[in-house]
Amino acid sequence: MSFLHYFIKEEGPSSALIAKERLQIIVAHERRQRDGAVTTQLDRILPQLQQEILDVVKKYMKIGNEDVKINVEQEGKYEVLELNIILPENELKLRHKKVHET
Amino acid sequence: MSKIIVVTSGKGGVGKTTTSAAFATGLALRGIPTVVIDFDVGLRNLDLVMGCERRVVYDFINIINGEGNLNQALIKDRRVDSLYILPASQTRNKDALTLKGVAKVLEALKKRFEYIICDSPAGIEHGAIMAMYFADEALIITNPEVSSVRDSDRIVGMLASKTRRAVQDMAPVKEYLLLTRYSAKRVENGDMLSVDDVTDILALPMLGIIPESESVLHASNSGTPITLDNESDAGMAYLDVVARFLGEDPPVRKKKSLFSRLIGR
Numbered sequence: 001m002s003f004l005h006y007f008i009k010e011e012g013p014s015s016a017l018i019a020k021e022r023l024q025i026i027v028a029h030e031r032r033q034r035d036g037a038v039t040t041q042l043d044r045i046l047p048q049l050q051q052e053i054l055d056v057v058k059k060y061m062k063i064g065n066e067d068v069k070i071n072v073e074q075e076g077k078y079e080v081l082e083l084n085i086i087l088p089e090n091e092l093k094l095r096h097k098k099v100h101e102t
Numbered sequence: 103m104s105k106i107i108v109v110t111s112g113k114g115g116v117g118k119t120t121t122s123a124a125f126a127t128g129l130a131l132r133g134i135p136t137v138v139i140d141f142d143v144g145l146r147n148l149d150l151v152m153g154c155e156r157r158v159v160y161d162f163i164n165i166i167n168g169e170g171n172l173n174q175a176l177i178k179d180r181r182v183d184s185l186y187i188l189p190a191s192q193t194r195n196k197d198a199l200t201l202k203g204v205a206k207v208l209e210a211l212k213k214r215f216e217y218i219i220c221d222s223p224a225g226i227e228h229g230a231i232m233a234m235y236f237a238d239e240a241l242i243i244t245n246p247e248v249s250s251v252r253d254s255d256r257i258v259g260m261l262a263s264k265t266r267r268a269v270q271d272m273a274p275v276k277e278y279l280l281l282t283r284y285s286a287k288r289v290e291n292g293d294m295l296s297v298d299d300v301t302d303i304l305a306l307p308m309l310g311i312i313p314e315s316e317s318v319l320h321a322s323n324s325g326t327p328i329t330l331d332n333e334s335d336a337g338m339a340y341l342d343v344v345a346r347f348l349g350e351d352p353p354v355r356k357k358k359s360l361f362s363r364l365i366g367r
């Protein structure tokens with residue numbers, strides 16, 4: 001290790017050490033948030049909820065897998081479930097008729 | 103019993119695809135039937151890293167939508183016998199993956215393969231959730247760098263709450279840490295987080311350390327998974343990862359491997 005390097009080291013902690021300390025704080029904080037969050041309850045059922053909504057909508061109209069979007073947002077102390085279904089333009093009536101015929 | 107393994111990280115560009123290719127190839131080199139699936143729909147790259155980009159006909163989304171059958175979509179590797187690749191669609195987006203569709207494909211693959219490796223897209227959204235949802239085990243790819251470590255911790259949280267194993271109260275997903283793009287020199291200089299720093303923070307069992315290496319770039323240039331280059335430092339490190347994963351205690355290499363040096367053997 002060069003003299004210069006040694007000298008620089010004396011100036012203060014290495015940047016890796018600073019990184020570690022910052023990480024320890026933020027990770028601990030985020031874990032606490034995660035553990036305490038009620039969000040997880042709603043959050044964890046999201047994939048299944050999305051699948052089931054997709055299945056139901058598909059019974060009545062022709063949509064792609066990507067046309068049902070679902071999301072949970074935290075707004076203050078409330079959780080908002082955001083559901084977005086992109087409907088096809090002319091399919092609705094057609095499929096509806098078919099469902100009733102069968 | 104076949105196992106589903108997700109290669110995940112949160113952050114992009116940390117080495118998930120490199121690892122998926124290397125790890126799957128390493129397992130198949132042992133004669134174990136292995137398939138590696140690209141979940142990065144819209145940003146397919148595994149095909150390039152595996153060197154089979156010109157053989158893609160049908161893809162993962164085609165199979166989910168019933169537009170082709172699985173045998174048509176699976177690409178058999180020309181170098182390693184028991185290795186197959188299921189490419190992602192390039193023209194769709196990640197939202198085209200559904201829980202049901204993924205489940206259907208995985209069930210079919212389980213009949214043929216012992217290991218199913220899922221190369222996750224970056225992020226913590228739908229695509230990443232689809233890749234991890236059915237996993238039995240997870241390789242968490244982390245670079246020794248602040249944003250990567252933080253993202254990995256987030257992914258650990260998701261594995262514990264948003265996977266099938268979590269939702270159905272089964273045994274949790276088994277997690278392994280894989281530290282990649284590691285530069286021992288920069289750690290020595292105090293410029294990069296060390297192995298100990300990262301394991302202190304993430305508290306995950308360490309499966310291996312992959313050095314930052316030129317050879318990875320060369321391998322991807324030529325479409326060769328790095329584990330086929332067993333002369334390279336990164337290739338050897340990945341082969342050791344496979345050995346450790348299979349419960350072996352890989353012998354210390356002549357030029358002491360980074361891992362054994364770091365864990366002081």
Ligand SMILES: Nc1ncnc2c1ncn2[C@@H]1O[C@H](COP(=O)(O)OP(=O)(O)O)[C@@H](O)[C@H]1O
Nearest residue numbers: 114115116117118119120283313314315318319
């Ligand atoms: N150990 C390594 N040494 C050097 N470069 C690497 C290493 N691992 C990955 N890379 C490079 O980093 C980039 C991102 O890797 P990739 O596997 O595509 O990451 P991800 O799938 O996580 O986005 C690629 O250019 C790859 O070649």
Ligand SMILES: [Mg+2]
Nearest residue numbers: 118119142147
């Ligand atoms: Mg990738």
